[in-house]
Amino acid sequence: MTDLARILDTGLEWLYETVQPDDAHQQHHGITLHLPEANRWYGFCPAGARTRPVVSVDVTKKEYEFDSVGDSVPANPLKPGELEALADELRRRGFEADDTWNGRPGTTGSVGLARPAHPSLVAAVDRYRRGCTVHPQQSVFCNCEHWTAEAARIVRPATA
Numbered sequence: 001m002t003d004l005a006r007i008l009d010t011g012l013e014w015l016y017e018t019v020q021p022d023d024a025h026q027q028h029h030g031i032t033l034h035l036p037e038a039n040r041w042y043g044f045c046p047a048g049a050r051t052r053p054v055v056s057v058d059v060t061k062k063e064y065e066f067d068s069v070g071d072s073v074p075a076n077p078l079k080p081g082e083l084e085a086l087a088d089e090l091r092r093r094g095f096e097a098d099d100t101w102n103g104r105p106g107t108t109g110s111v112g113l114a115r116p117a118h119p120s121l122v123a124a125v126d127r128y129r130r131g132c133t134v135h136p137q138q139s140v141f142c143n144c145e146h147w148t149a150e151a152a153r154i155v156r157p158a159t160a
């Protein structure tokens with residue numbers, strides 16, 4: 001088992017099998033898991049495009065160089081086939097990956113999953129989008145005890 005396998009298993013378990021409390025909210029971008037050995041981080045977004053989960057890969061420390069016409073371009077983009085390999089790894093785990101975005105020559109890429117996230121996680125994202133119920137005028141930007149406690153109640157992977 002590689003570290004990427006551990007990251008994918010952890011992230012998928014969070015998206016699909018973790019029951020969230022009904023008094024917690026989750027910011028819609030979800031969680032990130034880091035793989036420093038590969039200079040990558042992976043994102044697990046519960047409700048991205050089409051309100052379905054999106055798994056993303058990003059270069060952590062980006063480097064840039066100038067191309068032949070003097071434009072700044074990524075010097076360490078995603079590897080050829082890296083985004084497709086990520087989609088294949090997700091499919092191998094039984095999750096239909098029905099779309100990809102970006103990828104090489106960029107430093108970020110995303111894979112859209114067909115199956116919706118766990119209903120309790122989707123509900124927690126809806127609670128985030130609804131904003132603070134004590135201070136509706138503050139929406140998601142509230143700093144009060146109620147709002148921060150609601151965020152803190154989300155169940156996260158031990159490694160996140």
Ligand SMILES: [Zn+2]
Nearest residue numbers: 132135142144
């Ligand atoms: Zn508040």
